[in-house]
Amino acid sequence: xxxxxxxxxxxxxxxxxxxxxxxxxxxxxPGARHALIGPNGAGKTTLINLMTGMLRPxxxxxxxxxxxxxxxxxxxxxxxxxxxxxxxxxxFPHLTALESVTLAxxxxxxxxxxxxxxxxxxxxxxxxxxxxxxxxxxxxxxxRPARELAYGQQRLLEIALALASRPKVLLLDEPAAGVPxxxxxxxxxxxxxxxxxxxxxxxxxDMELVFRFATRVIVMVGGSILVEGTPAxxxxxxxxRAVYLGKKQREYHRG
Amino acid sequence: MTSTTIAAPRDHxxxxxxxxxxxxxxxxxxxxxxxxxxxxxxxxxxxxIAALFVLSLxxxxxxAGIVSLGHAAYFGTGAYAAGxxxxxxxxxxxxxxxxxxxxxxxxxxVTSFIIARFRHLPLIMITLGIGLLLQESANSASWLTGGxxxxxxxxxxxxxxxFRFDLYGxxxxxxxxxxxxxxxxxxxxxxxxxxxxxxxxxxxxxxRMRAIGAKxxxxxxxxxxxxxxxxxxxxxxxxxTTETVSLEVLGFQRSADVLVMLILGGTGRLYGGxxxxxxxxxxxxxFSGLNPQYWYFWxxxxxxxxxxxxxxxxxxxxxxxxxxxxAQS
Numbered sequence: 328x329x330x331x332x333x334x335x336x337x338x339x340x341x342x343x344x345x346x347x348x349x350x351x352x353x354x355x356x357p358g359a360r361h362a363l364i365g366p367n368g369a370g371k372t373t374l375i376n377l378m379t380g381m382l383r384p385x386x387x388x389x390x391x392x393x394x395x396x397x398x399x400x401x402x403x404x405x406x407x408x409x410x411x412x413x414x415x416x417x418x419f420p421h422l423t424a425l426e427s428v429t430l431a432x433x434x435x436x437x438x439x440x441x442x443x444x445x446x447x448x449x450x451x452x453x454x455x456x457x458x459x460x461x462x463x464x465x466x467x468x469x470x471r472p473a474r475e476l477a478y479g480q481q482r483l484l485e486i487a488l489a490l491a492s493r494p495k496v497l498l499l500d501e502p503a504a505g506v507p508x509x510x511x512x513x514x515x516x517x518x519x520x521x522x523x524x525x526x527x528x529x530x531x532x533d534m535e536l537v538f539r540f541a542t543r544v545i546v547m548v549g550g551s552i553l554v555e556g557t558p559a560x561x562x563x564x565x566x567x568r569a570v571y572l573g574k575k576q577r578e579y580h581r582g
Numbered sequence: 583m584t585s586t587t588i589a590a591p592r593d594h595x596x597x598x599x600x601x602x603x604x605x606x607x608x609x610x611x612x613x614x615x616x617x618x619x620x621x622x623x624x625x626x627x628x629x630x631i632a633a634l635f636v637l638s639l640x641x642x643x644x645x646a647g648i649v650s651l652g653h654a655a656y657f658g659t660g661a662y663a664a665g666x667x668x669x670x671x672x673x674x675x676x677x678x679x680x681x682x683x684x685x686x687x688x689x690x691x692v693t694s695f696i697i698a699r700f701r702h703l704p705l706i707m708i709t710l711g712i713g714l715l716l717q718e719s720a721n722s723a724s725w726l727t728g729g730x731x732x733x734x735x736x737x738x739x740x741x742x743x744x745f746r747f748d749l750y751g752x753x754x755x756x757x758x759x760x761x762x763x764x765x766x767x768x769x770x771x772x773x774x775x776x777x778x779x780x781x782x783x784x785x786x787x788x789x790r791m792r793a794i795g796a797k798x799x800x801x802x803x804x805x806x807x808x809x810x811x812x813x814x815x816x817x818x819x820x821x822x823t824t825e826t827v828s829l830e831v832l833g834f835q836r837s838a839d840v841l842v843m844l845i846l847g848g849t850g851r852l853y854g855g856x857x858x859x860x861x862x863x864x865x866x867x868x869f870s871g872l873n874p875q876y877w878y879f880w881x882x883x884x885x886x887x888x889x890x891x892x893x894x895x896x897x898x899x900x901x902x903x904x905x906x907x908x909a910q911s
Contacts, residue, residue: 379793405795417793419786422779425591430783431794433776439796440804442777447596449776457591470594492795 331390332357332526333409333496338377338387340550347373348384349550355496359526360519362541364534366570370550371530372414375498379411380404391496406435410494412485414501414530420474424465424484427473428456431491459487463517479510483517490521497521499529503536515540538562546570599774608853612759616752623751629863630758631820636843636855637762637769638812643841644850645773646805647785648697651706651837652713653813655693658832660686660814662720665733665827673739679761679818686814687807694806698799701788710834717832732828736821747823754823761819765812769852772808781805785850842881846888848895857897 333355340348347370355361363371376382378389380401389397396404419427432452433439447453460469463483468476473484482502489497502518503511511533519540521527531537537544537558544561546553548570554561561567615626635657642648664682672678693712700708720727727733740746745753772778780801783791791798821827830836839862847858865884869877892899 400792402792402795402797405793411793413790413793417787417790419783419790421786422782425595426779427783430776430779433779434791434794434796439776439780440801442772442775442804442808444776445599445771445774446776446779447592447599447774450592452776453592453595469591488790488794 330357331355332359332392333378334390335378336388336390339385340373340377340382341385346550348377351552353545353552355526355528357526358523359528360540360542361528362537362544363528363530363547364537364544365547369547371547372500375411375500379409379498405492408495410489410492411498412489412500412502414504416481416485418473418481418484421472423470423472424460424476425456425469427484428459428487428491429453431488432456435492456491459490463487479506482506482514494525496526499527501530501532503531511536609763615755620750623755625863625867627751627754627758627823629860630755630762631816632843632863633856633859634762634765634816635813635840636859637766637852638809638816639840639844640849640852640855641769642805642809643844645778645785646781646802648802648806649702649706650709651841652709653840654832654836655713655716656686656690656810656813657817657836658716658720659689660817661821661827661831662727662733663814664818665736665821668736668738669733673737675738675741675757675822678822679815682818683811683815686817687811690810691803691807694803697806698802713832713834713837717829720832721829730829732826734826736825738822738825758819758823761815765815773852842885846885846895848897851897854895854897858895861896
């Protein structure tokens with residue numbers, strides 16, 4: 328088996344009688360730019376929750392690099408290089424953008440437990456946070472509380488927070504959700520410009536963005552992976568066309 | 583040009599932690615009772631003790647979002663520890679204070695393992711439970727605590743061998759005020775540290791904290807232990823200055839009072855709690871003079887009025903006023 332940055336092996340999960348993940352196998356090679364698509368309710372976000380440890384699978388294993396992280400708490404997985412963003416903004420509303428990202432950098436460097444030194448003594452951490460924000464075009468608004476940022480900026484701050492943990496693997500849950508089309512292209516350019524050391528898996532509904540920015544596409548339906556391939560293969564796959572691409576309404580498979 | 587762009591983000595953070603004139607004025611004003619109201623120094627020392635207790639609650643509630651209805655457990659632990667140390671023959675106040683704070687901190691550390699696992703309503707029930715548990719334990723262990731009659735036989739030696747505790751409360755207030763100021767400096771440093779930032783992160787969104795790799799439980803255990811130590815120090819000073827400890831130090835009433843003081847003054851600002859303690863204690867003194875039986879009626883009215891009119895407490899209202907005044911000028 329080839330080397331992987333993140334892998335799911337035979338993941339099962341059910342909520343009562345509802346099967347949300349059935350024997351899911353997924354491999355993300357280092358530096359990947361993979362898209363995870365599928366109709367609403369297919370289990371895409373659930374899969375991210377399972378891989379990041381927010382949910383515990385009923386069966387199967389999660390491998391981060393060569394390490395089995397199935398039993399690890401979410402924060403332990405983050406510390407080992409697995410970061411995520413949320414479909415619905417999950418920020419620190421009262422912290423400024425700079426404070427938020429500085430906090431994430433301090434957590435990564437294990438200095439967030441220090442209460443006897445002043446924060447401003449941590450020049451490198453603050454500087455690094457400022458650079459991350461600058462790279463995501465948030466440098467000029469870094470002293471605004473997160474709740475006062477424009478929606479698109481909040482989406483970028485989501486990504487900035489994840490990057491501050493220096494991930495090897497980044498899982499983006501609809502990073503452009505709710506962002507106007509023009510802006511979402513900019514947002515995806517920022518994602519495409521991320522270091523090739525980071526393997527990226529993103530959930531996205533907009534097929535144009537998927538085909539433009541993903542090198543491989545994974546299609547999920549009803550808690551299982553239907554098919555995986557290059558964008559061209561997926562676009563011409565009759566199965567995919569039947570369940571997904573042919574429909575105008577993407578909510579078609581809801582429930 | 584490059585140097586300014588690099589320095590800018592730090593400058594902004596630095597400006598937030600600079601000492602303001604209002605702060606200096608506040609601490610100078612704490613010296614006024616010595617000159618203006620020497621008859622009220624005993625009340626002033628009670629206020630300083632309450633302020634220290636509120637400060638400890640603000641650290642967990644105002645900064646980390648940990649709601650507690652049983653914070654008197656740590657205040658009482660400190661009070662009994664200081665009282666017992668003195669009763670057993672060591673009346674030196676400073677070491678007694680330190681040991682009592684450590685005892686309360688130890689109890690805080692042990693209980694923090696339960697505290698860290700819960701939030702919101704369950705947390706209120708658990709802290710309430712810890713408070714009740716400890717009070718009844720102290721009641722039944724009357725061989726140790728004196729039970730319902732209180733702990734007798736406490737004698738506090740002069741501070742540094744020089745300052746005797748007098749009837750008028752000069753030493754008591756000076757001692758309580760000095761302890762409050764020193765511990766306040768520590769708390770102020772804490773909230774401007776990386777750890778202080780992490781606490782605000784937990785209050786804002788503890789789920790997201792885990793997603794940036796934070797061990798939130800460990801953070802909560804640390805701040806809870808620190809807060810318990812400070813509450814214990816407040817209790818210890820009460821025991822040392824009044825030379826008596828009654829079961830009331832562990833009571834639900836005390837836990838509720840400290841919460842009221844904090845909400846009255848405004849949470850998450852350090853000074854809010856201090857201001858709340860001053861207003862509450864002075865109001866209680868005045869109201870109970872007017873109408874000893876029903877003074878809680880007025881406290882209740884005051885509480886409702888403040889929360890309705892000033893959701894962020896007295897200090898929140900005050901800073902709103904100054905901002906408006908600045909905007910107008």
